[in-house]
Structures are given as C-alpha cells and as structure tokens.
Amino acid sequence: MQTIIFIFKIIIFVFVVSTSHGGITSIIDGTPLKVIKDELDGLAFIDQRLSIIYPLIQTFKNTISSDPLNITGSWVGSDICSYRGFYCDNPPDNKTATTIASIDFNGFQLTAPSLDGFLDQLPDLALFHANSNFFSGTISPNIANLPYLYELDISNNLFSGSFPNSILGMNSLSFLDIRFNLFTGSIPPQLFTKDLDILFVNNNNFIQKLADVLGNSHILYLTLANNRFYGPIPRTIAKYLSGLSEILLLNNMLSECLPYELGLLRETVVFDAGNNLLTGPLPFSLGCLKKAEVVNFAGNLLYGMVPEVVCAMGRLVNLSLSDNYFIQLGPICRGLMMKGVLDVRNNCIPGLPSQRPVRECAAFFANRRYCSYMQTYHYLPCWLPHFSDSPMSLSELAPSPF
Ligand SMILES: *[C@@H]1O[C@H](CO)[C@@H](O)[C@H](O)[C@H]1NC(C)=O
Numbered sequence: 001m002q003t004i005i006f007i008f009k010i011i012i013f014v015f016v017v018s019t020s021h022g023g024i025t026s027i028i029d030g031t032p033l034k035v036i037k038d039e040l041d042g043l044a045f046i047d048q049r050l051s052i053i054y055p056l057i058q059t060f061k062n063t064i065s066s067d068p069l070n071i072t073g074s075w076v077g078s079d080i081c082s083y084r085g086f087y088c089d090n091p092p093d094n095k096t097a098t099t100i101a102s103i104d105f106n107g108f109q110l111t112a113p114s115l116d117g118f119l120d121q122l123p124d125l126a127l128f129h130a131n132s133n134f135f136s137g138t139i140s141p142n143i144a145n146l147p148y149l150y151e152l153d154i155s156n157n158l159f160s161g162s163f164p165n166s167i168l169g170m171n172s173l174s175f176l177d178i179r180f181n182l183f184t185g186s187i188p189p190q191l192f193t194k195d196l197d198i199l200f201v202n203n204n205n206f207i208q209k210l211a212d213v214l215g216n217s218h219i220l221y222l223t224l225a226n227n228r229f230y231g232p233i234p235r236t237i238a239k240y241l242s243g244l245s246e247i248l249l250l251n252n253m254l255s256e257c258l259p260y261e262l263g264l265l266r267e268t269v270v271f272d273a274g275n276n277l278l279t280g281p282l283p284f285s286l287g288c289l290k291k292a293e294v295v296n297f298a299g300n301l302l303y304g305m306v307p308e309v310v311c312a313m314g315r316l317v318n319l320s321l322s323d324n325y326f327i328q329l330g331p332i333c334r335g336l337m338m339k340g341v342l343d344v345r346n347n348c349i350p351g352l353p354s355q356r357p358v359r360e361c362a363a364f365f366a367n368r369r370y371c372s373y374m375q376t377y378h379y380l381p382c383w384l385p386h387f388s389d390s391p392m393s394l395s396e397l398a399p400s401p402f
C-alpha cells in the first residue's frame, strides 16, 4: 500500500511539475500570476486546483494577526488537505479532481481584518464554518460567485456594516448563520423568501419593521432575537412558516396584538417572543400548537385571562408568561404552575404570590386597550377534545379588563 501511494505521488509530482509552469492563472481575470509561480517553486500538489488555492491560503495566513491555538502552524507545505480547518473532496464538476470543499474554523480564535480575497476566491467550497473567531470587515460581493456554497456560518465574529446583499444572490445557500456580529441597518425582505432551511441573524444591530412575508415553507429554524425588529408579528406568519420548528423573536421591539394565526404553526416546538412590546390577550389558537414544548411571552404587555386551552397545549415543559398583566388563571393553568412548567410571576393575578403591586396594575389598565380582530381570539383552528365546540370554550371568553 505504502509503495502504491509513493508511486502515485511520484506520478502526480511529475504531472504537476510538467504542467504547472505557465499553467496557473488567476481565477479572477485569467491572467498568469507571477507571485503564485514563485511561491509554488519546489512544491507539488495532488491537483492543480490545490495549487491555485495554496497562495490564497498563504496570503490569508499573512493577514492573521493573532492565532493563539497555533492553527496556522499546520498551514505549510503542499498537503493542503491536511491543513487544520481545511477539508478536501471531489468537486461536483469533476469527480476525479481534488479540491477544498469545506472549511471549518469553528472556535479557532483567529484574528484577521477581512475574509476578502480568501473565502470569495474558493470556487469549489460547499461549507464555510467560522464560528467564534475575530474576523472583521464586510463580506465581499464576490461571495455570490461561489456556486456550491450551501452552508455559511460566520457567527460570533466582528463583521460589521449593512447586511451583505450579495448573500441574496447565492443560489445554493440553505444555511445562513450570521448571529453575534455587528451588522446594522436592515435585512432585505428577499432574504426571508430565499429557499433557506436555517436562518440565524440574532444578536446583531438590525433595526427594521418585521417583514410581512417572513420566510418560506422550508425554513426550520428562524432566530431574529436580540436585534431591534419592530412592528407586529405578521398575520402571514403561518402561511410561510408552517414547517417551522423553532422561532426566536425575543429581545426586540415587536408590538401590537398577537395574531391568532400563531396557532397555525403546526410544527413549532420552540416559540420565544419574550421581552418585546406585544400586547392584547393570548389567542386560544395557541392551544393548537401540538408540538410546543417551550413557549415564552415573558416581559411583554399581554393581559386578560390565561386561556385554559393554552395551558393544555402540546407537550409543554416551559410556558413563561411572567412580567405581563394577566389577571386570571384557571385550574389547568394552576396545575401547570404547581408543576413548575408555567411561570406567571409579576402579573396582576389576585391571590397569587409574587404579583405586581395593585397600583402598577391599575395604572396599566387605566388606559383603554383594544385589539383589532378581537373575534379571532377565540377561534380554535384545530379539534381539541376538551375544548372544541364545548360549552367550556364559550364560557372561557376573556373578561374585559376592568
Ligand atoms: C506551531 O505549530 C507548528 C506545526 O505544528 C510547530 O512547528 C510550531 O513549533 C508551533 N509553534 C508554537 C509557537 O507552538
């Protein structure tokens, strides 16, 4: 086996040496790159694609100003496939070629001022994961020219500027994670209609009204948390996100009443809209979230009774309604509270411990509060044995607050 590999390497060496001189051109404009040839002297690569990538890596390496884990210590020599963080595979357009198909820099703690000229020049890349580094700058428009890139994770870095619009032109993309960066401005609405499975944009500085069309039916995870999204949760939410498993909207400035359409999110396991400015009652339709396990509306301006059907939803392990203005809790909800699943601290529920001072509740209800579509708050868009069409669901109408 060793011998075979050795012979193979010799053949490759002869092949590369005989073709590499003059054969290497810039993938940007097709002109020969003298620098590349000089740097390649003495090195033999198992594929010409790697010989083109080699100087890109070395140039990028020279821009890295901090490498506490000595990752780049392994970025030497012609065996790029064994560099830490680089993974080779056959590109889709030539099954006998070898190229860098995937990069995983997760947790490498590298510092570099930009990924331009590196990431955007790796034409065969399918995955780029660079969570938890100190990369900064903006994202090059050239990134749209990477035909195979389907997972882009640059989370927990120092990228800034407005949303990289070039991402909209990446046709293969299905996974986008740009959370924990310093992006500002607004996200173009087209991003939410891209054919993505996963979209994480939380913990940036995006400031914008939440788009009316929020995604497509393929999206599974959507996290917009810890930005400054404002406006209502769109009524179209379930139309476009019916397959959604997890939606995190917490710590934004979302306002207005909850749309009853939330109850149509049939696949949702985690729904978190904590710490916003949402108001109105809880729609009964939430009881139809059959798969719900974690639901958080804590820290909003919600009021009225907590509908019993909501406490009976899904397979709840954590229903957090603390820091609102709820005034009433039925027996099912009280049972949930006893089990430690429901948190209703800091509301206005008479007789329960840890509630707001009466004065605070009175001040809140002194203002007239109103939601449009009030009749929808009692719709149950699903069949629930103990709640559908029974006298109980009629008697459960939320009392008008004071
Ligand atoms: C970094 O790694 C390289 C290759 O493994 C090694 O030769 C070098 O001594 C290391 N440098 C430090 C400072 O540890």
Ligand SMILES: *[C@@H]1O[C@H](CO)[C@@H](O)[C@H](O)[C@H]1NC(C)=O
Pocket: 047, 048, 049, 094, 095, 096, 097, 098
């Ligand atoms: C495929 O890649 C191999 C190895 O780099 C190369 O020798 C061959 O010419 C390529 N085939 C085509 C059709 O480009």
Ligand SMILES: *[C@@H]1O[C@H](CO)[C@@H](O)[C@H](O)[C@H]1NC(C)=O
Pocket: 272, 274, 296, 298, 318, 319, 320
């Ligand atoms: C329940 O969810 C709330 C809000 O997300 C969180 O603060 C709390 O720690 C969770 N409780 C448990 C027991 O996990």
